[in-house]
Amino acid sequence: MSFTLKEYFRDYTPNDDQIRSCTELSVRAWRLFNELGFDPVLTSGFRTKEKQIAVYKAKALTEGVPFDINKVPMGSQHMKACAGDFSDPGGLINNAITDELLAKHDLYREHPMYTFNWVHLQTVPPRSGLRTFKP
Numbered sequence: 585m586s587f588t589l590k591e592y593f594r595d596y597t598p599n600d601d602q603i604r605s606c607t608e609l610s611v612r613a614w615r616l617f618n619e620l621g622f623d624p625v626l627t628s629g630f631r632t633k634e635k636q637i638a639v640y641k642a643k644a645l646t647e648g649v650p651f652d653i654n655k656v657p658m659g660s661q662h663m664k665a666c667a668g669d670f671s672d673p674g675g676l677i678n679n680a681i682t683d684e685l686l687a688k689h690d691l692y693r694e695h696p697m698y699t700f701n702w703v704h705l706q707t708v709p710p711r712s713g714l715r716t717f718k719p
């Protein structure tokens with residue numbers, strides 16, 4: 585496992601489906617990172633609706649743009665326990681990840697152009713079906 589259930593859910597109590605999804609993500613991510621020789625920290629795990637809104641409020645503040653609740657993506661895989669963000673200062677991990685490796689470990693990631701110092705991995709394909717996709 586690349587992270588524990590406690591690290592992923594924090595003070596939220598997951599149901600069986602969420603535990604299953606999170607475990608699958610943790611195992612696949614561990615296999616990928618292990619092959620590449622990285623052991624990154626989970627920086628963002630499960631998000632409730634409230635947490636998702638808070639994340640995007642903070643993002644708007646950081647970017648100096650007005651917050652618009654209608655632009656918060658409510659279909660995020662973080663809210664389904666199928667996605668995680670991992671620290672990647674300098675983009676070393678993102679540089680090492682290829683679509684072939686993602687296919688081998690059955691993972692999908694947000695394009696590094698949109699994730700400046702982290703890697704977003706998920707177990708569920710995006711609408712485009714691309715292994716590296718635009719969020």
Ligand SMILES: [Zn+2]
Pocket residue numbers: 628662667668669704705
């Ligand atoms: Zn993410």
